Amino acid sequence: MANAASNCWVGVDLGGTKVLAGVFDQRLKLLGSAKLSTRAERGVEIVLERIGRCVGEALEAAGKKRSDVAGVGVGAPGAVDVARGVVLFAPNLPGWRNIPLGRRLSKALGLPVVVGNDANVCTLGVHEVELGGRPRQLVGVFVGTGIGGGLILQGRLYEGACHTAGEVGHMIIEVNGPKCGCGNRGCWEALASRTAIFRRIREALQSGEKTVLTEWLGSELQDLRSNDLRKALERGDKLVHRILMQAADYLGIGLANLINLLNPEVVVLGGGLMQAVGDQLLPRIQRTARQLAMPGTARRLRITASKLGDEAGITGAAVLAQRWAQSR
Amino acid sequence: MANAASNCWVGVDLGGTKVLAGVFDQRLKLLGSAKLSTRAERGVEIVLERIGRCVGEALEAAGKKRSDVAGVGVGAPGAVDVARGVVLFAPNLPGWRNIPLGRRLSKALGLPVVVGNDANVCTLGVHEVELGGRPRQLVGVFVGTGIGGGLILQGRLYEGACHTAGEVGHMIIEVNGPKCGCGNRGCWEALASRTAIFRRIREALQSGEKTVLTEWLGSELQDLRSNDLRKALERGDKLVHRILMQAADYLGIGLANLINLLNPEVVVLGGGLMQAVGDQLLPRIQRTARQLAMPGTARRLRITASKLGDEAGITGAAVLAQRWAQSR
Numbered sequence: 032m033a034n035a036a037s038n039c040w041v042g043v044d045l046g047g048t049k050v051l052a053g054v055f056d057q058r059l060k061l062l063g064s065a066k067l068s069t070r071a072e073r074g075v076e077i078v079l080e081r082i083g084r085c086v087g088e089a090l091e092a093a094g095k096k097r098s099d100v101a102g103v104g105v106g107a108p109g110a111v112d113v114a115r116g117v118v119l120f121a122p123n124l125p126g127w128r129n130i131p132l133g134r135r136l137s138k139a140l141g142l143p144v145v146v147g148n149d150a151n152v153c154t155l156g157v158h159e160v161e162l163g164g165r166p167r168q169l170v171g172v173f174v175g176t177g178i179g180g181g182l183i184l185q186g187r188l189y190e191g192a193c194h195t196a197g198e199v200g201h202m203i204i205e206v207n208g209p210k211c212g213c214g215n216r217g218c219w220e221a222l223a224s225r226t227a228i229f230r231r232i233r234e235a236l237q238s239g240e241k242t243v244l245t246e247w248l249g250s251e252l253q254d255l256r257s258n259d260l261r262k263a264l265e266r267g268d269k270l271v272h273r274i275l276m277q278a279a280d281y282l283g284i285g286l287a288n289l290i291n292l293l294n295p296e297v298v299v300l301g302g303g304l305m306q307a308v309g310d311q312l313l314p315r316i317q318r319t320a321r322q323l324a325m326p327g328t329a330r331r332l333r334i335t336a337s338k339l340g341d342e343a344g345i346t347g348a349a350v351l352a353q354r355w356a357q358s359r
Numbered sequence: 360m361a362n363a364a365s366n367c368w369v370g371v372d373l374g375g376t377k378v379l380a381g382v383f384d385q386r387l388k389l390l391g392s393a394k395l396s397t398r399a400e401r402g403v404e405i406v407l408e409r410i411g412r413c414v415g416e417a418l419e420a421a422g423k424k425r426s427d428v429a430g431v432g433v434g435a436p437g438a439v440d441v442a443r444g445v446v447l448f449a450p451n452l453p454g455w456r457n458i459p460l461g462r463r464l465s466k467a468l469g470l471p472v473v474v475g476n477d478a479n480v481c482t483l484g485v486h487e488v489e490l491g492g493r494p495r496q497l498v499g500v501f502v503g504t505g506i507g508g509g510l511i512l513q514g515r516l517y518e519g520a521c522h523t524a525g526e527v528g529h530m531i532i533e534v535n536g537p538k539c540g541c542g543n544r545g546c547w548e549a550l551a552s553r554t555a556i557f558r559r560i561r562e563a564l565q566s567g568e569k570t571v572l573t574e575w576l577g578s579e580l581q582d583l584r585s586n587d588l589r590k591a592l593e594r595g596d597k598l599v600h601r602i603l604m605q606a607a608d609y610l611g612i613g614l615a616n617l618i619n620l621l622n623p624e625v626v627v628l629g630g631g632l633m634q635a636v637g638d639q640l641l642p643r644i645q646r647t648a649r650q651l652a653m654p655g656t657a658r659r660l661r662i663t664a665s666k667l668g669d670e671a672g673i674t675g676a677a678v679l680a681q682r683w684a685q686s687r
């Protein structure tokens with residue numbers, strides 16, 4: 032059990048490039064946060080150490096001590112055995128296979144730690160904090176390097192038989208389509224993620240098309256980021272606009288599949304790409320998804336973009352820690 | 360409440376071409392059944408009358424009276440408002456829009472009636488009777504004229520926000536693929552249903568390919584049925600074999616999507632096409648689905664064909680009636 036004096040929760044968002052930690056009060060208000068680069072290439076031990084340091088910095092920013100913390104939740108980018116707190120594998124964290132993240136971090140911090148899949152955790156955060164825990168059925172879709180998903184079904188986080196449910200990014204929507212990082216072809220994330228968009232822009236450049244992006248990134252589009260897409264749109268770039276609208280259509284097609292299958296009340300979109308250009312994409316995504324959904328399935332449906340942005344992960348991780356403490 | 364002397368349950372499978380009714384004892388053993396053509400083209404009233412007659416004939420076959428029946432369940436081919444027993448729409452039953460099937464049939468039979476979607480009901484039957492209610496997560500896929508689906512999640516039938524969940528047949532798996540009856544393109548059922556297979560065989564004939572099917576069905580392949588596919592395979596027909604294996608691959612692709620998304624313990628396949636040629640299709644479906652599923656998601660997974668065949672619908676409808684009585 033948590034100490035009676037413990038009155039806050041820590042949420043950690045472990046990503047391939049950065050670690051975020053946030054300290055939340057009992058009502059899930061953010062008191063302070065910190066960010067560090069992950070340095071995943073330096074190996075598991077270094078990453079574990081950096082997570083601990085990031086939590087320490089977040090506590091400092093919030094003006095809290097370790098003894099104030101009732102529990103820590105972590106969202107990790109991969110398949111997680113939630114019951115044991117083990118990261119089974121994480122494609123974007125080299126060397127992470129069967130790492131007992133929960134136990135290791137708990138020992139280092141002297142605090143209870145619970146671990147979940149990052150997209151599940153983000154969905155939990157949006158459900159609890161942004162939507163007040165109301166929708167009984169919620170599909171969360173997070174578009175960035177890949178496409179992650181989380182499902183709230185019958186009011187609870189749905190994880191399936193081995194905690195791997197919600198792998199929406201590898202839904203095949205174009206048989207024999209472009210190759211995906213997973214080895215299959217035509218996966219949703221090979222068609223509609225930021226990675227897919229960047230690939231299409233580079234292919235267009237190679238075939239002689241023009242874009243303002245080269246003005247500030249050079250002909251190789253080095254260090255291309257989501258925010259460059261926004262800047263290009265603001266400059267009226269036709270190529271970027273066309274490729275983004277195509278991605279929005281693919282996003283809408285995948286959402287229609289999820290809507291037909293799960294008949295949710297709410298679909299919420301988040302992730303880096305949505306944060307950068309979501310306002311441009313959303314109307315087109317909504318229109319395509321509604322056009323393709325079966326009659327009746329979209330009657331009570333709302334398709335929306337999350338306002339939590341970068342904070343969805345740490346918020347959801349804090350919710351996870353809170354839920355877990357309550358369930359014990 | 361059911362009469363104390365009432366000791367059996369009636370399950371009705373309402374299809375576009377035929378109505379089946381079965382009488383089951385408390386332990387869901389089939390005591391007797393009957394079958395009638397639906398005559399959907401003659402309108403709603405005639406169909407309602409025929410359902411009543413079919414139930415009467417099944418009772419006679421089982422040696423039971425109406426007063427022996429504790430409740431009636433019906434699986435209907437379309438979107439159903441389960442709480443109100445209303446068929447909202449049913450693409451294969453002309454004129455069926457907002458038909459209060461539960462109330463009408465209850466009045467005609469003098470018995471409590473509960474109505475559900477046919478694929479959901481079949482999945483319930485397989486789950487309860489064939490799998491002993493064990494899998495917590497089960498995906499049922501029924502391949503015939505179309506592709507229907509039912510989901511058991513966290514041990515219960517999952518119906519979504521407006522009871523339309525499980526519309527697996529309209530999952531788009533080939534953007535810009537062949538036109539589907541629903542108006543969209545590249546739906547699973549436009550690629551892998553019996554309808555899709557028959558269309559491909561006819562197209563192949565038109566482009567000059569040969570098949571033994573024409574020997575007994577003529578050059579127009581009139582009255583082509585699933586069992587003709589079996590007969591053609593037994594005669595070593597190369598065209599039919601090739602088109603069936605292609606359909607098996609498409610079935611495997613769609614299953615992989617469902618496995619990645621829902622991480623079930625069991626996927627069960629049923630329906631007319633599986634009954635006729637399931638033994639030929641299943642190994643290829645299993646191989647494709649497992650190849651495309653994400654690592655880890657298929658660890659505890661079994662992909663199997665239902666042995667209930669034609670009886671899945673009436674069995675599941677009896678289960679539905681039983682559950683519904685228990686929940687009141």
